[in-house]
Amino acid sequence: MKKKGELVSFRPDIKVVDCTIRDGGLVNSFMFTDDFVRELYRTNLRAGIDYMEFGYKADRDMFDKSEFGKWKFCDDQDILDIVGDNDTGLKLSVMADVGRTNFKRDFAEKANSPIDLVRVASYIHTIPSALEIVEYCNKLGYETTINIMAVSKSNDSDLDDALELIGNSCVDTIYIVDSYGSLYPEQIRRLASKYLECAEKYNKKIGIHAHNNQQLAFANTIETLTMGVSYLDSTVSSMGRGAGNCPTELLLGFLKNPKYHITPILEFIEKHINMLREEGVVWGYDIPYLLTGRLNQHPRDAIQFTADKRTDYAEFYRYLYDKDSF
C-alpha cells in the first residue's frame, strides 16, 4: 500500500478526536468537574482539535446514576451547558455501546442536539446491532462511526465479513480499535491495509483508537496515519482506561497542519491533569498493563493489580499466563 503524505507536509483529511472525557471517564467514573470539562473544551478549540467526545450515551435504566458522573449519560442539556451554541469548528461526539444504550429514546433529531457524531462501539459478533444504531442515528442526521473493539482477538475471515457488512451500511467511518494494546506496528499496519481496502471500495473513512499497554499507542497511530487512516483518537496525557491512549501532546507534535497548536494542551496538563493525578486518579503505562497487552488480554486484571498497589509482577505474570493456557 502506498504511503499517503510526507513528513514535511500535511493531509487536510486528518481529524483529531479528543476522547479525554470519554475514555478518561473510565478511570474516575466520569466524575469530572464542569470546570475541567469547560476548560478542556476551550483547550481543544485553541489547539485546533477536530472532535471532542463528551462521554457515553448509556441507558439510565441500566446504570445507577449515583455511581457515575453525568458524562456517562451525556444529556444534550449537559453538553449545552458547557458549549453554549458551539458556534465553532469543533464538532462534538458521544459514544454508544451496543447493548448499553436506549438509542431510540435518548437521541434527539440532530437539528435539536449539540451532538454531531455518534460513535458505536461493538464487538465483532454484535455488528448487526451496531448497524441498527448507526442506521437510526444516520436518519436523525448524525455522522456515525463503528468502532470494532478487541480486533486483536478476531480472526481474519470474521473481520473480512464484518467489514463487508459495515461497508454496505450508511456508516461514515470505521475504527480500528486495539482494545488490549497488544498489537505491534507490523500487525496494525496489516489491519490498516485491510480496513483501507474496504474504505476505498465503499467510500468510507478509517479511524484508529490505540491503547498504550506496550508504549505503542503513538507509534501505531502515526504508522497507520501514514498509510491513509484519517480519524485519530487521542487523550490529553493519554488519560484513559488502564495504560491509556495515544497522548494528544505527542500526536500534535507530529502533525504538521498549522491549525494544530500544542501549547494549549501543555497548559491544560499543567493546570488540570496534574491536579487529577494529585487527587489520586491513576492511569498510564505500567508493568501490569504491558503484561496483559503482551498476552492479548483485557486489562481488567491489571487495573485490579494496580488498584491493590501490588508490585509482585512476576507472580502476576504467571497468573495471567496460566489463566490462558491448557
Add this chain to the structure above:
Amino acid sequence: MKKKGELVSFRPDIKVVDCTIRDGGLVNSFMFTDDFVRELYRTNLRAGIDYMEFGYKADRDMFDKSEFGKWKFCDDQDILDIVGDNDTGLKLSVMADVGRTNFKRDFAEKANSPIDLVRVASYIHTIPSALEIVEYCNKLGYETTINIMAVSKSNDSDLDDALELIGNSCVDTIYIVDSYGSLYPEQIRRLASKYLECAEKYNKKIGIHAHNNQQLAFANTIETLTMGVSYLDSTVSSMGRGAGNCPTELLLGFLKNPKYHITPILEFIEKHINMLREEGVVWGYDIPYLLTGRLNQHPRDAIQFTADKRTDYAEFYRYLYDKDSF
C-alpha cells in the same frame, strides 16, 4: 528493503545489549551498590541477555573520582569482583567516549580482561578518533562497535561519508543512535536502510540505541530489528538519561527466541528498580523530554527542568522553541 524474519519466528543473529548500568549511571552518577550490579548480572544470565554493559572507561585524569561511582571507570578488577571468571554465555561490554578515555593506558589485552566488547561513542565529526580507538582495541582482541551519536542532527552526505569510512575499518558493529529521541519510525527505518546497505557491503552488523522522549524507543527498536538490525540496546524499566531507553521488559516481550525470559526482569524491577525510584532517582518519559525530542534538541534543558520540579510546560516549550529559531 525486504523484511527479515516473521512475527512468529526468531532470528538467531539478534543480540540484546543491557545498558542499564551504563546509561542508567547517567542519572545517578554511577552510584550503584555492588548488590544491585551483581543482581542485575544474575538477572541478565537468567533472562538470556547477550551482552551486559558495565559502564564507561572514562579517563580518571579528566573526572573527579569522588563524584562518580566506579562504573564510570570500569576497572577490570571491579568487573571481576562482580562476575568472577564469567564462565557463561553473557558477554561483557564497556563504552569509551571519544576524547574522554585514555584507551592506550586503560585497556589490557583481551586475554587478561573480563571485557568482551568495547563500544566507542562518537559524534560524526570525531569518527577518525573513534576509529583510532577501534583499531587499537581490535588489535588487543576485543569486539568493537562505533555508535554514531546524535544522528538526527547529521546531514545525509556527511553520514554517507562516515559510513564509508567506518565500513572500511575493522569495526564489527555500527550503531544507529537516536540520542535526542527525536526520530519517528518512518525516519529511523530510512536510516536503518542506509546503515544496512553499508553492513551488507562491508560485512558489518548494525545496532540500535533508542531514547524514549516520544514514547518511540520500543517501536523504533522493533521496527529496525524487523529490517535486519541485530544489536538491540535496552535497559531495565528504560533506566537511562532523561526519558530513558527501550525497556528490556517490552523488548523481551516481543522477541520470540525461547532463550529469552521476561520473568527474571520482572523480579528485578520489583526488588531493585522500585527501590531506586523510592530513593528518588528519576528517569523516564515525561512532558519536558517529549518537547526536547520533538524539537530535536539535547535533553539537558529537560533534565534541569525536571530536577527543578517545574511544571510550566508551555513556558518551557516557548523557551526551547525560541532558543533554536532565527
